[in-house]
Structure formats: C-alpha cells, structure tokens
Amino acid sequence: MSRRVSKTIFPRPCSRSFIPIQRGYSTSPQNPAISKPTHVLITGGSRGIGLSIAHAFLRTGNHSIQITGRTSSTLETAIDSLQETCKLANPDTEFSDQTLALLIQGTRADASDPSIWKSVFAPLRKEHGAGWQIPDVLVNSAGVTYSSLLMAMKEESIHHVIDTNLKGTIFACQAVSKAMIRSRRGQSGIEPKKSLCIINISSLLATHGGKGSTVYAASKAGVLGFTRALAAELGPSGIRVNAIVPGYINTDMTQAMDPTARRKACEKIPLRRFGTVDEIAEAALFLARNEYANNCVINLDGGLSAAM
Template identity: 35%
Template sequence: MFKGKTVVITGSSRGIGGQLAIRFAKEGANIVLNARKEISQELIKKIESYQVETHVVIGDVQKFDEAKKLIDEAHNRFGRVDVLINNAGITRDTLLMRMTEEMFDEVVSVNLKGTFNTIHHVSKLMLKQRFGTIINMSSVIGEIGNPGQANYAASKAGVIGLTKSTAKELAARGITCNAIAPGFIETDMTDSLSEKIKETTLSHIPLKRLGKTDDIADTALFLANQSYITGQVINVDGGMVMNG
C-alpha cells in the first residue's frame, strides 16, 4: 500500500508513535523516526524486519531549526516526504491555580508550536511535490476540556485550528491535512493509573474499554490512503466525546 513512500513520525520512540511506525513499515513505507533523546534498537529492528529502510533523527520539534533538520534529513535520505505525522506531545497536569507559567508554556510549545514547526518546513517540500499527507495528533481533551489539563487542552484545541487552516491553505496543491483525536489509549502512561482512576475513566466511555495503539494506527493508515478527506478531526475514543 505504501511501498517506497516515506513517512515521518515525530515522537516515535514508543507508545502510539512507535506503533504508527511499525504499522506503516508493515505496509511497505520507509520510516523516519524522531525523538528528543533516543530510539531503541529493538524498535528499529522491528521496523526493518519488514524489509524497509529507517532513518533516525534525534531532535526537539518545538525548536524551529531542529524541526527543519528533521524534514531536511528525511528529504535528503529518501528524496521525498509522503506523510508527516505530528505525534510528539507532553503533559504537565495540575489544577489551573497551581499551574506555573513554565508548565503552560512547555506543553503549548511542544504540542502546538512543534506541530506548526514541522508543518511549516514540510509544506514547502510538499507544495513542490504537489502531493502529501499531514496527520496531526490532537485529543478529545482539546474538544471537551478536562480539569487539571488546561495547558494540554489549550494545546490540543490549537492543533485542531492549525489543522483546519493548513488544510485550507494547501488543498489547491492536492495536500491533505487532518487530525486524529484519541481518547484514553492503552500506553505506559495509562498502565500507571490507579484502579480508581481507570474505573472513573471507563465510566465516561460508552464502549467501556480503553483504546489500543492499533486503533490510532488504523485511522492514520486510512487517512494516509485517501485524497478527498481534509480538514477533519477523527475521534478515536470509544464514544467518550459524546459524554463530554
């Protein structure tokens, strides 16, 4: 399906990002991995077991020049960027009254500005190519809000607005831009939650279970394999947003 194509995934050392990399590799895509610190050899070997090529770019996408380095290295290595998935994100949760300026700024800088930075740099390349797919990772929290996550909610709501504006600007050249809004997904972060918090969370999910990283990967593969959906937000949340 994606044989010979190049997929760049930010924040792809583990969790959703790691699973995205594996699934696109399984479909034949060459993968550009990105993280702020390191990518495990285990993940790289898993990707390369599908007979595709991988390239690792260590860098912090909230920094404009490091985001440029990511896109430039992907282009130099493979000669094209077909899909960009902005998955890098952080949380610094606390109640609004206790939230420091630094906590707010850091989350917005990584989650929103980092997404802008990579889009800014890849858009120039995709406009020349006259093709490309951009997928941004938002969150249902960006649509319904959540106590203790004002910074995260603001950043993910911003990603939605950025997605829609990008879609309108780039559509004339055949470039699509959509967002995925996950609910609660089984990752290392959710594994560490207490049973009480898990029970409370499940009570807000009509399907009564957490999602899996494959649910996000399925959606990303779908969006990357179509050319007539753009500017949309796809909720992958077990119906959680309906109870918002």
C-alpha cells in the same frame, strides 16, 4: 525555551541504490516513481502512538520511515523494533544493514525547538543531494502534558506544553509543507499526481476539557483549529491535512493513572475500555490512503464524547 538538538543518530541514511528488488520494494527503470517508497516522517515516533503508526506503515506496504524522539536510547530501541517489523513484513526479502538504514531512520530532536528542522532535513540533503527524501506523509505525534490546576502550574511548564504540542506541530507543518510543495512542482508524467498528507494528533480534551488539563486542552484545541485552517490552505496544492482525536488510549501516560481513576474513566466510556495505540494507527493509515480525506477529524474515544 528551545533546546539544542543533536544530529541524526542511528542509522545514517544510505544511497537509494540499496532499495531491495523484491516483494513491495521493487524498482522499475521504466517508472521509478511507482517503485520509490512512500516516505513517512513521524514526530514523537519513538514511543506510544507515534511508534505504533510507524510499525503500521511498515507492515502494510512500500514505505520508508523517519522518526524523531527526545532521547537516544528510546530512539535506538524503537529503530530496532521497526527493523524487525520490516523484516517480518517482507519474509522473501533479504535486507542488508545499508538497506535498513535507508528505510528506517531516527533523529534525536525536541519538537518544541523549531530549529530541529535543520537537523531533520540537513543530513538527508547532504547524503542524497537533489534526491533527498521529502516526506509523502507527515504525522505530528510529539506531545507532552502536565496534570496540574492552572493556578499551580509553573510558567516554564505552560511554555513547554504549548511549545511542544501546538507550536511544534505548526513549525513541523511549515517546514514539511514547503518541501512537499516543491516536490509536487517537480513531478512530471501523464499519471495524476498523488496527494501528500499531514496527520496531526489532537486529543478529546481539545473539545471537552477536563480538570487539571487546561493548558494541554488549549494546546490540542489549537491543533484542531490549525488543522482545519491548513486543510483549506494546502488543499489546492495537493496536500491533505487531517487530525485524529484520541480519547483514553493505553499508553505510558494512562498506565500511570491511579487505579481508581482508571476504573472510573472506563465506566464512563460506552465500550468500557481504553483504546489501543494500534487502533489509532489504523486511523492514520486510512487518512494517508484516502485521497478525498481533507479536513477530516476522526474521533477515536470509544463513544466517550457522546456520553459526556
């Protein structure tokens, strides 16, 4: 079941002329392709792993960020924190409100609804015309889970998990890859074309399963199979497709675990701790930067998969 999606809420995109001409965000009339920020689109980017990835990109270079999330309040809080990160990462740059609105954008959207891609892209097309920001990097981080035995799981919940985790990833890749291919066809010059990148967030449960997580495991296993097939399909077009497979990570979901269950989970992990969202973000940066990483699946589980 799809949900109605609202327009981009905060902040609105602004003209490209507001890109600051200092540290990391410099412009060059001779080679504007170099000065253009790398545009990163992150679904589910308003919290958890997705938000950490957004912060990591802003801390490490010339990037503009667009995140999606399901609630306006969470998006606004996330954007406030991302603006602060942008300022701290560029202390020699004075950012106007208009510049920050260009560099950091938020769209309220439910990843389970394929029609969101009209709401994600349409405001940018309207504002920029031919110069609207096509993502250089897409990170599919939106996800939901229900802890329930299959026999007790409601049909609506099953659809919600599959629609968000698997179909949401598929529709995002379909919409963004089309735009990516068009953008690469329009590139010119003697410099080699830089590849574009899609990063899908899967889960250790995709390969090892677990009681009470049948549908979630199925959705994330589907993401892995989809990633591998898409890597072969889009590689010749200069688009790399990779996946990250997190184990137990300190997020809202794991913090809600029963203390006894959490302790037992830690005892099974060879490193004896849960991972952090920042450690997942570092892997995303590697996949985005490494020009030979295609069909690359990175397990980040503290060694748990080897001990199971």
